[in-house]
Amino acid sequence: MQQLRSDIWCAAFVRRHNDQGNFCVVSRRGDAIAGQVWIEVDHLDGTVSLFTPAPGALLDSPPADRVFQKRFSRTDPLTVKDRISREIEFDQDLWVLSLDLRGEDIGVDVV
Template identity: 65%
Template sequence: MQRLRSDIWCAAFVRRHNDLGRMCVIARRGDPVAGQIWVEIDHLNGTSSLYVPAPSATSDGLDRVFQRRYGEVEPLTIRERIAREVEFDPDLWVIALDLRNGDPGLEVVEG
């Protein structure tokens, strides 16, 4: 199965959350075709979580599968991690989502 382009996936993800009344934006644009997508969630209580692509061996044929890299940590920890990754991979996409609780709308596997 061919993977959906990163720009289209990100646009759909942002639109879906905004339609639900959540604040969701593309914080960083990467390669439109094959850039990795990271999702930063602000829990609106002073903590954030970060979801990154899961290893391809765990995808079970799904288009995009994520794993939680950081769960409810200080936002600076996540910003520093994203900055390090951008130095390594400038094609990275970052989506920022404000979500106090509930489903982030991602296929998540335990990592």
């Protein structure tokens, strides 16, 4: 099954969270069709989590939707910013979504 375009998926993610009363923005636009999506979550307590696409080796079968892994959990914001900056140097097509959320459930599949 083919995945939804990155620009459409990101727009839906941002819209869904903003409709729920969470603040969510596109911090960086990548390739509209096939750019990777990273989600940076500010927990509003001085900590940040980072979700990145899950490697295919972690999945039993091809997913119907995007699947993420938690790369950093409630860590220092500079650690996450540094990791994102290093990835952008490598992958110019990267999307970064920034979400302010006090809870843990960002509304995506996580392995």
